[in-house]
Amino acid sequence: MGKLSVSAALVCLALFSGANAEEKLSMSDADKAMYAEMLENNPADMDVAEGEQLFGNMTSLEAYSKMLGVKEKDLAGYIAGFPRYVDGAKKVITLSQSIQMAAADAGKTVPKLESKEMLKMTAYVKSLANGLKTNIDVKANKQMKEMMALGQEVFETRRGGRGLSCNSCHSPDIIGQRLRMQPLPDLGVNKAAGTWPAYRMTKSETTALDKRFQQCMDNALLAKIPLGSKEMVALEVYVTNKTKGNEIQIPGLKR
Ligand code: HEC
CATH class of the missing domain: 1.10.760.10 (Cytochrome c-like domain)
Incomplete structure (x- = not known):
């Protein structure tokens, strides 16, 4: 075959x-x-840096962790496990979709999955887990x-x-x-x-x-x-x- x-x-x-x-x-x-x-x-290092700013304007890592139900110190390991089932979403979601949830949670405009903003924020949030191994379950x-x-x-x-x-x-x-x-x-x-x-x-x-x-x-x-x-x-x-x-x-x- x-x-x-x-x-x-x-x-x-x-x-x-x-x-x-x-x-x-x-x-x-x-x-x-x-x-x-x-x-x-x-060249994408700049996108990560811009993603950090965009994310910071929208919410905080503290609020994001809280929304996901994890301690902030455990956030990196949790990020390394996406896509995963998230209680608040009642389904399996990607890291980008968790950022959409964070926007909604903070009462901000929810960025589209296709948008540059989302790409940059996803790159930033995932980079918080740099050095860890992907650990999807x-x-x-x-x-x-x-x-x-x-x-x-x-x-x-x-x-x-x-x-x-x-x-x-x-x-x-x-x-x-x-x-x-x-x-x-x-x-x-x-x-x-x-x-x-x-x-x-x-x-x-x-x-x-x-x-x-x-x-x-x-x-x-x-x-x-x-x-x-x-x-x-x-x-x-x-x-x-x-x-x-x-x-x-x-x-x-x-x-
Ligand atoms: C016709 C052959 C072909 C098909 C069908 C195909 N791919 Fe690919 N894919 C490639 C080639 C060739 C590359 C490497 C291109 C390069 O090096 O730029 C690639 C690269 C990739 C990569 C990037 C790997 C990395 O991290 O460097 C991913 C992920 C991927 N494919 C997923 C998929 C998925 C999912 C599908 C089905 C929807 C798919 N591919 C269908 C030929 C194919």
């Missing part, structure tokens, strides 16, 4: 030429030098178990004109093979759960994990699953669990 899906993917990529040809190339020496330089000075309760199962289903369901699933390109048996010039990444080795929001060099912008999923959906001609939908949160649960235990390093830096 692995082999077959790779050829399907190859056909698929051969079909969309031009537009993002650059993206499909692996890194040149010049790109590698730029990557090394950006690691020293990640998909067996914590029935809601998490249910989301894990749904996430796996979304990850493995073939969709779109080419009949591809996330698994067609990210399953263990084909990882490391190449799609045109681009190696297929092992989401675990790439520390997917611990490194988003990240700065994407090929897009010259900071991107969140769920938006990164949408970029893969676009590339593979899969209908885009909306941010914040149950399916999208479930996908984040599944991918985060796949790469559980990775160190959190925000902001990440990606090709």
Whole structure:
């Protein structure tokens, strides 16, 4: 099945030429030098700093911890466990959705998941857990178990004109093979759960994990699953669990 899906993917990529040809190339020496330089000075550091200000204008870490029902000193470890079931929400939510709750709790305008403000605040709040390992618990309760199962289903369901699933390109048996010039990444080795929001060099912008999923959906001609939908949160649960235990390093830096 692995082999077959790779050829399907190859056909698929051969079909969309031009537009993002650059993206499909692996890194040149010049790109590698730029990557090394950006690691020293990640453009997304500024987003984290702005996120801190935006968050501070909206609420405090004290109020945020209280809303979540954790002691402020335990907040970082709690953040490392998203997506998770939150009592106040009565469902499994992402870190960004917990920031939406904090806004509502403080009587402020609730930022949209798609907004730059949300991206920056998510990067800031997640960076509070830098150095910790992602510690999602998909067996914590029935809601998490249910989301894990749904996430796996979304990850493995073939969709779109080419009949591809996330698994067609990210399953263990084909990882490391190449799609045109681009190696297929092992989401675990790439520390997917611990490194988003990240700065994407090929897009010259900071991107969140769920938006990164949408970029893969676009590339593979899969209908885009909306941010914040149950399916999208479930996908984040599944991918985060796949790469559980990775160190959190925000902001990440990606090709
Ligand atoms: C046609 C093949 C293909 C499909 C289908 C695909 N991806 Fe990807 N994905 C890639 C490639 C290639 C990259 C690496 C691109 C790069 O290095 O810039 C990638 C990168 C990623 C990353 C970033 C990894 C990291 O942290 O560096 C995530 C997360 C991801 N994909 C998730 C998904 C999800 C979720 C789906 C299903 C909705 C999906 N992908 C479907 C080919 C695919």
